[in-house]
Amino acid sequence: MANSKYEYVRSFEVEDEIMLPNIIIVRIDGRNFCRFSKFHEFEKPNDMKALELMNLCADAVLEKFPDIIFSYGFSDEYSFVLKKTTKFYQRRASKIHSLIVSFFTSVYVNKWKAQFPQKDLRYAPSFRSRVIGCASIEVLQSYLLWRQSECHLNNQYDTCFWQLIKSGKPENEAEEMLKGSLKQDRNELLYQSFNINYKKDIPEIFRQGTCSLRTVEDIVKYKEDGSAVKRCKRKFTRVYSENIASRRFWNNQLCLVKELGQFTEDLSKTKSEYVKSFQHESRLMPSTWIVVRIDGCHFHSFSDVHQFEKPNDAQALNLMNSCAAAVLEEFKDIVFAYGVSDEYR
Ligand code: ATP
Ligand code: MG
Ligand code: MG
Secondary structure, three states, X not given: OOOXXXXXXXXXXXXXXXXXXXXXEEEEEEOOHHHHHHHOOOOOOOOHHHHHHHHHHXXXXXXXXXXXXXXXXXXXXXXXXXXXXXXXXXXXXHHHHHHHHHHHHHHHHHHHHHHOOOOXXXXXXXXXXXXXXXXXXXXXXXXXXXXXXXXXXXXXXXXXXXXXXXXXXXXXXXXXXXXXXXXXXXXXXXXXXXXXXXXXXXXXXXXXXXXXXXXXXXXXXXXXXOOEXXXXXXXXXXXXXXXXXXXXXXXXXXXXXXXXXXXXXXXXOOOHHHHHHHHOOOOOOOOOOOOOOEEOOOHHHHHHHOOOOOOOOHHHHHHHHHHHHHHHHHOOOOOOOOXXXXXXX
């Protein structure tokens, strides 16, 4: 398309570069996982295998996209933080988050059977994604504090809710009991009624969420003549930690400090203006025609590896078409779709 008469179509694409020095975060979240988790009979409030599946997908994302150096997830969501100076896809928001979420989702489907050998995946899950630009390291710190507080609040609430249900309370009564309750009240309820010490008895993965960080390790290799050479080996490490937004946690991780910067002070809460900016979603004007174009990433090598017949593999095209049909079935507002090769719009 470059330098061809069709180059003008580029002007149909949105201008959405996240300018430096903003730090790029991509957050993905399961779409209607309340239903998905019921349908697939997840253990409540926390299904360990489902969480592990999310974590495996996040590992695969880190492995695939080397510019991501930190990730944090709980429940059906994950946040991925890219290094400050990333030039990935010219820092274009739509490219970056669509790639990450589509890769995450296909790994989720791919790894389902290994994680749940006794359970069929009964319908295709989908995840939403968005980019959050953080203007400074302090904003990133606030973002992490906000997400981890959300993890804590949701998990503490769900732990109480499901204990009440398991003890025989109907759902509406359990909801009524927890309405307006404070953190302290819920801890008290767990302790008094169910002999559960929230901090001691609930595993940290449920209470605190999961972090993965990219680290660099020096390894020594020996040449044929016996002389030693130092090499850097990139790996990532999983960490469960209280207060990931604290200086104590963050500043101890060399790689995070190097690629993103240091936290200069501890925060007690996230400013509400920041939360508002994290939740901001831009909308199109009413009556704007919306065309979503998807295009396979590196499909040239994908088609080689999977031995597509050249120039056209009928089965691969059929697969694209049946995916498009499923999209039309799921999203009723889509009125027309047209596809060719590895793209659809
Ligand atoms: P939305 O599309 O707005 O995100 P949602 O139903 O996905 O809707 P969330 O607020 O994202 O709403 O909540 C995620 C839901 O998925 C919760 O109901 C949660 O209990 C369930 N869920 C996610 N992961 C697990 C898990 N590992 N074990 C049990 N339930 C889970
Ligand atoms: Mg969700
Ligand atoms: Mg969620």
